[in-house]
Amino acid sequence: MRDLAPPLKLALTLWLAAAAGIHLYFGGFGFPEPITMRGFHLLVFVPPLFLLYPARAAAPRHRPSIPDWLWAAAAAAPHAWVMANWAAVSDRMEYVDPFTPTMVVLAVLAIVTLLEATRRAVEVGLAWMIIISLAYMQWGHWLPGVLNTRNFAPAEILEASWLVPTAGGVYGPLTGIVATTIAVFIVFGAFMQGSGTGRLFSNLGAAAAGRFSGGPAKVAVITSGLFGTMSGSSVSNVITTGAMTIPLMQRIGYRPAVAGGIESAASVGGALMPPVMGAAAFVMAEITGIPYAQIVVAAALGAVLYYFAILVAVHVEAKKAGMAPMAAADIPAWREVAQDAHLIIPIAVLVWLMTERWSGNFAAFCATVAMVGIAFLRARTRMSWRAILDSLASAGLTMAPLAVSIAGAGIVVSALTATGMVVALGGIIKDLAAGSFPLLLLLLAVTVLVLGMGLPTTPSYIIAAAIGVPQILDLGSKALGVPPGDLLLPAHLFIFYFAVLADASPPVAAAAFAAAAIAKASPLVTSLHATRLGIAGFTVGFAFLYDPGIMLRGSLADILLATGIQVAALTALCAAYAGFLLRPMGVPARLLLAAAGLAAAFWHDIPDLLRLVVAAGALAVVAGAHLAARRT
Template sequence: MQKEQTTNHDELLAKYDKESAYRVNLQKWAWIVSILAISLTVFQLYTAFKGPYVSLIQGAIHLGSALALIFILYPAKQSMLNKPGVAWYDAILALLALGANLYIVINYTRLTTQAVIRGYNDVDVIIATLGVLLLLEATRRAVGLPIVIIASLAILYGLFGQYFPIASYRHPGFDWERLVTRLFFRTEAIFGIPIQISSTYIYLFLFFGVMLTKTHIGKFFNDLAFGATGRMTGGTAKAAVAASALQGMVTGSSVANTVGSGSFTIPMMKRAGFKPEFAGATEASASTGGQIMPPIMGAAAFIMAEYTNTAYSEIIIIAIIPAILYFSGVFMGTHFQAKKQGILGLPKSQLPTFKGLAKRMDLLLPLVTIVGMLLQGYTATTAALWGIGAAFFVSLFRKDTRLSFRDIIDAFEQGARVALPVIVACASAGIIVGIVVTTGLGGKLAGGIIDLAGGSLFFLLVYTMLACIVLGMGLPTTANYVVTASMAAPALVAFDIPVMAAHFFVFYFGIVADITPPVCLAAYAGAGIARANPMKTGVVAVKLAIAAFIIPYAFVYNPVLLLQDWTWLTLLPAVLTALIGMAAVSASIMNYFIIKPNVIERLLLFTAGLALIYPNNLYISMSGLGVFILIGVFQYLREKKNSHDKGLAT
């Protein structure tokens, strides 16, 4: 039974998550994969302890190892996944990819000094061309075609910008030699900020997540969630939301979170009485929110720290209130749905006991270590290393968490495997950013978006939101953020929106693309587990995650929610009214409050919710609160009357 569940888990990941569609029958190549993967993890840990090499060398070793592993692990076609061994041409591509990047390491001094002054030779151009093409092919295999298409279009724009149909977006164009060497031998494109962050602390935090999984510490988060919420109305759904929030603290993949947690929570929700579409949607929306849940928040948050010149410790503090609002919205949605269906909580006998949980509270030490060190001002690299060490330390005291030597080796290998898609996504996004910066496209696009909005902040936000969601349908979150932070965020900043609000806005809408139809991969994964209609699951997920579509507007109009220029007198009312507003909106969307509302009540609840969330206007917020309370009173009296009438009839 356990083997069957594992197989279904892997099949779903391979189907809905391009990053997990890798060869399983490697035969003798398994040893090569293990050696390469373990070597990459050792290299990352070594440079974390000793300090990284210069960014170009560090990035080249990081990317070259990842490309070699991808060509061995990911076949050219998905239909070849189950074929034994590795195709001969993939072995050659792996060697070429590794060699092209090691060429940078070996020739670093010449490439960064003499070649910059005197020009690159023919071999340099060939190696750079090979490096770019192999990166694009590896990205297609491990991440998907959309990001490759966008990167390829960016390269074409760099080459033939003088022929662009819109005159205001034209530029003189670059010849191939100048463009490709700029992309592959400089630190402004492929080896720009995204890959520099990936080659230092993103990898370490991904490895930290692997350590929590391997030691079964992550399972303790699920137990905490079920212990805290399992007995409530609709307890299974609320526990799924809480568990995904806790898991999201240490992982950053919507689909992987959905499949990992959902294989346990979705069947429980269905047994409790929730419809399959709702069960799959609950897990998908909660797991997607994991990417905005501090302290880890997915790889994009680390890049945001660099782009905004903000310490990562500040980023995770700034993200707390939006994350609370998001998960509160999903939590409320499950509550109203459970009330509508009359679904109660789980019996006490099926839940972890407080005493049992208390005995295992030391398993929170790795997470506490990371958060504590970040807040004390230590670097993200140092915090991650101590977190990894703490996870290993606490695992030693219990048989079910203790790692054998084989487990440790597997963890080192898995650390590299989970990082591969992130590495190539960062590198390919670097191509796009490099072209955008080099050609001046970023400034032109920002001006174009502002002109299109006609001077209206609201329309500017709407157009930016649509761009982020559309891009997010084809790009992983990290790449989406890198691109939109380069193209869309500058337009928001130019409109005098605070830098943090602008970047969080594009960050949020890039994430919700994973549950926004028609391409909503997290919802599809949840539907696969629940055996539900994928599109219906996506629609329900959007309803549950409605907070994610409202909150970004709220913190742009009221940056106090992002702790910008705040005081307790401005922050507390803003958070309180936003929470009540989320309850009103959620009740309207889920079509249930104290009792099922009529059409007018439903519209009024939605309007009242928006009024409560509307910032910086006390009268509007109080009007919304008044409407919310009145509807609650009317519904309470009506429900009481209905109960009385039923009693008389009985």
């Protein structure tokens, strides 16, 4: 991103702050017509990207070029036209009313500028996926077999990709959810950072875990999980918390790649942590029609287990290496933590309003207003007008790349739906699974991880859900003997977890690469450590479908049994990898724990109680041997 000269930098800061402020206002007092809101959202956030992000590495770094200004003007034109003609756009019959030459020109401008903005500010892989989707609509009728599709007229492709607000494309429902609920939550997250809530989370993590063996690593895990409630990006999570925690971990003895892996695994998990689970969770609510509060409840225990596994992993590694806790001078006193404790109140307000079934945007609006008011109670957290402006501008800067990535994902989904490729790809995966539900899930998990190599989490989840969820509902209802409706939320959570984990999984892992840069370690080795530390994401992802208790469904006994299986399995797997439980282990003990942990986590054909006995029994045998050796 450019470091702009003061006059233009101030102008863009004010522009982004005003745009974020208007979104916040609408969240509290009501949104305009959907097509108007979507047009406004893209109008205010797409053009600035051409001024903020250079077209190439050799482009000027402190000012936009004349072509950049032309790109920005071209990006504004189609969205300004939609806002000016919102009534006609809302009333037109899709694919029936003429798609005029003016609309054709504007559609081309909208798609081309969206592609360029995506290439510059998001991921070049997403831009290529959009291009491939459009090319498939144009020339797919030449392909043989299952890939063959009907012949689309160019005007029909442009209309489907741009101006079909009820189905997909640039102005589809996905852009709608980003322009409303997600935008207001991003503003709330920015105000959390601006008010000093980040300092509260950092101090809380250090005070709670800093005194224990391997303290800095545990602080990194706790702090990154808490930061995930206000950060929409795993990479920004790494940069924010990793700059402090990675050097601390290296100082007490963690290898650079391991320190980076711990930070990236913990930062990626921020998107799994309620009450704010990132943009993809809000899209999930929009796609499924399931209230967001219900999604949060279902995902809560899985998120706790994810961080439990990372804490176990860093604990056994620290004990094995004899690592010291943090230096006493680096650990804040509890009274210092208490000085910021009032900043928890706005988060409680958010959770309460959502559990009372208020809309997400209104809950986030009230929580944001409460954050400003509550922060005013103490001088150290009081937000000045400059802090408020910076928070709004930060929110706008976060929204802009998200706006184009979601609009681009809308084009891909529109192409997949219009061509029937959703059914075709789903059929291919289903045929490869050959009626095996576990194999189907494995193929879908690999598909999502591969998509995540070139796509951000939310577009990856959207595309994979369109392909995979119908297959899970069809085959899963037969394999598990439950109605498809009962599998809707577990299926989406399964896809969601693997879309999140893709940010830390090799060979392309954005969060792990950012952590590796801080740690000065190999990006590939760092991502491998992040993957094994995030093992709970894989086990919990499958548990959503096989163990309903993990979503707090069923009786208390069902919930406790599902939780116990995961706790025992994850502890066994983490200890086996580290080679340490109560003391260093030899190869036979490690193999025993690894086999027991994998069986408990993934062998769903045996009774649940037996899975728990297998993992817990193996832990008991190894721990008993260690205790006996210690007494001897």
